Amino acid sequence: MLQNPGLHYLDNAATTIVAPEVADVIHRAMLEHWANPSSLYTPGAESEAALSAARAALARTLGCKSRELYFTSCGSESNNLALLGGALTKKFGKEIVVSGFEHPSVRRPLERLAGMGYTVHFVNPEPDGSLDIRKMLAHVNRSTILVACMMVNNETGARVEVEKLAAEVKKINPRTMVHVDAVQAWMRLPIKLANIDSLAVSGHKIHAPKGVAALYLSDSLAQSFQPPYLGGEQEREKRPGTENLPYALGLAAAAKRLAGNMKQRNEQIAALNRRLREGLSVFPEVEINTPENAVPELLNFSENCIKSETMLAYLAQQQIYVSAASACGRGQPSHTLAAMGRPALAIDTAIRVSFCADNTPEDVDAFLERFEEGMKTLQRIHK
């Protein structure tokens, strides 16, 4: 890492290290903007002004209007808010279409809706990890109220052309709401919000702390949107609860920090990805699970020899941190790889490496060196 050469943090899809300048913004905001943004006196008004400025800055990075952005506590909350709220709002039908490799914070609310009488179509990814949007569109009809799809898969990095999906969905049924989980895509890919009704982003994937995220709700959807929980008038009643002002400012600062140099970062990270792929190509056992069209930040592969848990612990002894599947599953087998139809051995030996712009070629080399040692010395799975 740039900050610490001894640390090789290659698990940036799980979370990122908070940038010092973001931490500074939050620290100052905690001390300066102590007042409730809803209070009528001057410090309250100042807090509100700071919150509005943060919202506007964030809106600029996403290309939406400021009033279309709602601060939440995490990506999972953003997804739940949009999906459960969407089902409460759209009453003209009972059908939902969703990809088969969604994050649990999308999958599980929809499973609940399925239990409440909705028909939910899950569309599995192809064996190479990509998602065929035509298969999703095949399920969309006049009674489809909601289509949900992630923009970048959190385990393989597979990209979905959600803009195209949204446009096609609207051609079939203009009333269908399109929700996009862009938690892994934000600040990695340009996002165009045309035709998308709601979109979730999260702070801790872009060097802001955990505990802050945002939801984009298009103006047209927001007018009739029924939030799943009720309270005060904060966030235009869509997400009641006193605003987490310092973290909202931190989120805006983190977004501003990354918005300018996306292209340059992408090139740098693509070089790391190439270096890693080249290094892995000498191992005949290694199979790449990440599809061709994926973002360069993520590379998921199966070494087909050693349990991921063992390899992870072995790498961790040298401060090399990667993950198996996603961190949200806490050691559970990967549902994305299972949905791709990968065999059990590949799932048990999957490793996900995910980069950020602070990673260096030395991180990749340290990983490859230790990985090679591990492949030589660690106990292999009995086949």
Place this chain on the structure above:
Amino acid sequence: MREVIMGYQGEMSLKGLNRNQFETALMKILRYRLKTVGKFNIYCAQSTFYMEPEEEDIDMDLAFERVSKVFGLAAVSRSVVCEKDFDTICRTAEEYLGQQLRDVRTFKVEARRADKTYPMTSPELMRELGAYLLGKHNYLRVDVRNPQFKVIVEIRDHGAYVHGPKIPGEGGLPVGTSGRALNMLSGGIDSPVAAYRMARRGLALDHIHFASPPYTSERAKLKVKALAQRTAVYTGSCNLFVVPYTKPQEYIRDNAPAMLFTVLMRRSMMRIANQIARRQGCEALITGESLAQVASQTVKALQCTDAAQDLPVLRPLIGMDKTEIIETARHINTFETSILPYEDCCTIFTPPHPKIRPELAEILEAEAGMPGLAALEQQAAEETERIRIRLDDEIDFE
């Protein structure tokens, strides 16, 4: 109302001349368990332990919960102390037990009089208090043979005790009265249950765990620590010894026939456990083995592991079914932690086809082919980490 907790002796009361040793031990344990709850006066009279709070605002529910998990008590109850005059006794009984009498149809009153100077006799007390309570609850019937609820009043020198319902305790003998042993804690379902069972027979214990990083993760170790903490509710504070076992385990894998690996590994673990046990003054080893559960737990395999070292190996689960073990694991609240999916030292390197009936001769022969093992075991024993498990520690791992 001033409440006290009462604990009733079980098996201990059958002891002969050494009974007071057990009582003293149990009193010490009760004092220790209640120390962090508040100040209590604890004494024993007529096979019953009395725990009287000496401060206001003590959390009696917490104290009762703690006491109900102490081994050596066959039953526990709570009671209130009041003035000895009859009217007060009646009012106290109604106030303390009225709610519970509303949920039953039949009851009886029992009275005991330790203070023989009391003006009413026990039968009089029973009759009069029964009549009073019947007057308050006209739907109740008296059933002296098989009542749904017993109201017990005890007249003692310094006050009258109105008892609440008796709740079964954990039974067994006070921890420590049977000596000290080292429990082999793997992280599975069985070993915490084995610890619970043996502590219940009066053994104080420490735990030993074998960790094989990187094959076993840091989380596996935290899981074992959480298991030790959960069992500490019963066993009291203890030590958890974590042995770095990767090197001996790899050595056995590389130098012995694969089909004998598991038994050889268990023997090696037993030898290390023996060393730690002797250092800690433990007089036995405890394992969670259950006959024929896996290949290393057949009679033949047990014979081989037994021969590895000279301390007695206690196997409280040897005749239990897995379902019974799981039941106990749920009872002591370790099941949910035990089934967390982390690899442990017993499951790594296991051969696909282990030998089910190994002969001691072939095991010894295989060990003769591993001259470097003793030194690695010695080193592992020396590098063992000690983690202190305290009764009051929060369990920080779910």
